[in-house]
Amino acid sequence: MQLGHPLIETPFQYRNCCWFCQEPAAKYFSFPQVNNFIVNCIHPSLSLYCCNECYVPANKSKASSIWLVFKEVKSYLIKKYQKDLAIGVNWTQEELANSQFENGNFEGFQRSAWFMFEVAKKRVNFNGWPLVIDGLNIEELKWEVKESFIFDGIEYPSIDDAILHYAQAFFIPEDYFKEVVVNVGSTKFSYAVRFCRLLIGTTPNERKAALKNLLDG
């Protein structure tokens, strides 16, 4: 595969690693892509190592900087590994080990679930490494990228990704969870999570009433 732009410098410990997720790299990703026209790109054109999985969203991205592509890739990984990441939301390692899953079809689940959670978490949390091209560190150029959101040991590209993730884990509509967060405030995200965790399996009307109680109370 041809390099479209100069390759970034890669620290020795990350040689042959994907810049997005630290898995073994399989190809190059060049930014901007040939068909992605960016007026006044805030950083020099570049290429970096990428795994096959991260390449899918990166290649589709129309984002205006490599750091925004990074966020889209993380959103993709969070969505793709939603079930694996939900293990850590719904269980602790100890609960899982002590669960009654030893027999029957759940044996495999118990053995691999926590491992899959750890792998997915590590990939989502990996922060790449500072972008250096031809000896020039371009990290300070990323000031314009929106703040990420860290909750319960996982760094989400944005609070919307965290909201979507928990809404799916609790089987409640994303808009509802968002409404709860907006009402309690993003600084009380853990409160919103605890509240919504109680709503698994509820009907829309029950959720509506619960939110009304919360706001009135």
Ligand SMILES: [Zn+2]
């Ligand atoms: Zn990757």
